Amino acid sequence: MTEHEKNNASEDEDVFFDSVDGVQSTTVIADAELLEDIEELVRAEARPALLNILLDLHSADIASIINELPREEGRYLFEILPPEEASEVLLDLHENVREDFFEELSAKRLTEIVEELDSDDAVDIVAELDEAIAQQVLEKLEPEDSAELRELLSYDEETAGGLMATEFPVVQLAGTVEDAIAAVRETAEETPDIYEVYVVDEDGVMRGVVDLKNLLLVKPHTHISDIYDPEVISVRTDVDQEDVANVMRKYDLLTLPVVDADNHPVGIITFDDIADVIHEEAQEDIQRMSGIMEDTDTSSSIFEIFRGRLPWLLVGFAGEILAALVLSSFEAELSRIIAAAFFIPIIMAMGGNAGIQASSIVVRGLATGELALSRTFRRLVREVSAALLNGSILSSLLFAVVYFWIGDVNFGLTVALSLLVVMINATLVGATVPLILDRMDIDPALATGPFITTSNDALGLFIYLGFLSIIYL
């Protein structure tokens, strides 16, 4: 721990400062030095000393530490945790670390852990288990919990149904504030996270919501119909998680009711679930743009890094062998004008850059729903116009460079014209391919990064050497 400065804020609890200066917590926040201390204690198998440290930490920090430790040492740490702590920690572990742990945990220990969790978290854990183990866990649970989890398991993990928790208070529209408070009291036995009460009519159909704040500020006999908010945005269980995230972000919602096909409330999504979705979706787009197929991060093993990257490298490899074939088919031109080879890099790179710039905007626009309102054609016109402007400036510059360097006007004009055409072409490819993939229901993020670059390379070189051969032969 870098700083243990005691703070006068609290007499019975120490306040510690994190390595991020200014973030304060009554629990200890993990940093690299603490990690090394823990690693030493694990090697010494100093169980009481470790437990002492761990129980002062937030579960998210214990998870960070286990993610960072070598797998064996991490497992030792996880095993000594009591079920309540273990369940919280398990949720925050990296998926690949968690998978390894599952192989070693007994159905009994897993059941203890699942019992501690809210329904939305419990279902995520059960869904990750092997079929046989999952069945054992479901059988060991209370019948009611088990039925709820089976129901939740039936939803696609990446939909509203897969994200929602089933613990929420409901009150009849004809009821009173007292009834609503009773519903809150009942729900509070299952979850600490309650922010609003759903209002339903006699058929159980969603009619609105009441804030806890509003319940607090009126008399217990007030009618719900006098204080509820009938304006409510909800999603059906089958709405995709990316759309759920976009809706919550767009309308600034901290919670979002989930309803079934008949508009009965069946769940609640809170913002912390959605923060992870926003983060993951952006991360996925970034990884795809960077030519990484599998989810890898700073804790991934060498083999995971290797395996995540190889597929796109192979795509790139194949594309560049095609580029080599294009070049070899212009061997005569290249050997006559060796200077033509000097400008292969600039043609490739500027086409690649223009393509990536155009594709990334379209891919993000599709991901965040911004493009839903847009008229595609107008968008393309703007992209190409901007490429025309940028291409003109860069082509003029290139002409000047080539002319003063090589001293040949025709050659300079050919290289410059090629650059302009390649940039406009790459922009068109970059902007349209993701749109086409999206229409075909393929993730448009696959079309950025290496894919756009590679396909623009072969195409760009063909354009460049094609122009050269027309003008010179």
Added chain:
Amino acid sequence: MTEHEKNNASEDEDVFFDSVDGVQSTTVIADAELLEDIEELVRAEARPALLNILLDLHSADIASIINELPREEGRYLFEILPPEEASEVLLDLHENVREDFFEELSAKRLTEIVEELDSDDAVDIVAELDEAIAQQVLEKLEPEDSAELRELLSYDEETAGGLMATEFPVVQLAGTVEDAIAAVRETAEETPDIYEVYVVDEDGVMRGVVDLKNLLLVKPHTHISDIYDPEVISVRTDVDQEDVANVMRKYDLLTLPVVDADNHPVGIITFDDIADVIHEEAQEDIQRMSGIMEDTDTSSSIFEIFRGRLPWLLVGFAGEILAALVLSSFEAELSRIIAAAFFIPIIMAMGGNAGIQASSIVVRGLATGELALSRTFRRLVREVSAALLNGSILSSLLFAVVYFWIGDVNFGLTVALSLLVVMINATLVGATVPLILDRMDIDPALATGPFITTSNDALGLFIYLGFLSIIYL
């Protein structure tokens, strides 16, 4: 509107379905068809008909429509909105659209709009105004509001102080639930968003929090000290927004108290503010990785697109002219072995890909704080080992291709060895440059995308042709 299916959920309000099937709202959700209807009405200046449509829409949807419309038509729409609607819509407009509007709005209208907003939103708007106009608005506001805004304006926009709202309820640790409810009542006059009450001691120092739920479930005379939660994570006003987002996401917090240097609560950050930060930071990283300098999106004008992209294109241009110089310095080798030119693309592309793959992981790890715990050296070893594995596979493949195609073992070995060295070198550059920039307090995202690709191009070609000249001359 594509579907207007009436839902039996509600008798007094129509429920409309969005173009995203399954998202339901009691307000109309905008889609492309509605946009065209509105555009026609704007052209016809059909003010009553437009108001009729607009007042059925959520402010976020009105903003989406204005963002999409040509600037003049958008302004007409904005001008007919009443102040309350206008203030909400203004917040959701794109920054560049909002800037244009500011030039046209009177200080009086701006003051009306600012008065409607919560402090955290009001300060964002005032901060965007021209100095002179901002002063006029501040003078027209109530002295109390104006003092509060001046205080908030003193914080850096991208810190906790810049994000926080100042409307929150506080209760003394020695107080009762009744006192807390009174504090909630007072705060409720200023903002609808209240989820918890801060607990302070007699010196006003932060001691903990009480959920609204807990206030609801106990008797009014209960002592706060019996029900409050002393475990609270808070941030100081000067903590960077990216760290704020990481803390809230890591610890699953819906709200986060902000404290001053003496640990007095001064503000509250809610998750909706942070969702935008997570989104923006990811967007910024993606844009920088894609070679886009300024924030552009699907609604940006041609000139904005052009201006956002030119800087990185110029960097790329300069780098590739350097690559041309490298090639020209090996002119003798290139003219002797013209086949050497065929493999320029693959050397460039695979170096570029490997560099981007390594850099993007490091950049994201730094952005999300995941790398804080990591030991950098171990990370580098893993990256280079994975590159060695991938490089070996691709080099073997390349040797086979070149050998069967060109039929020259030495040449095949040279090209294959070059590829391996270039990939490992690019990985090292990609993984270390962002770390170095981060140490120097420069945004590491600047080091991915075009920067890494371009610097690897010249370096990679130098390695490739250097090997060739050593072996052949």
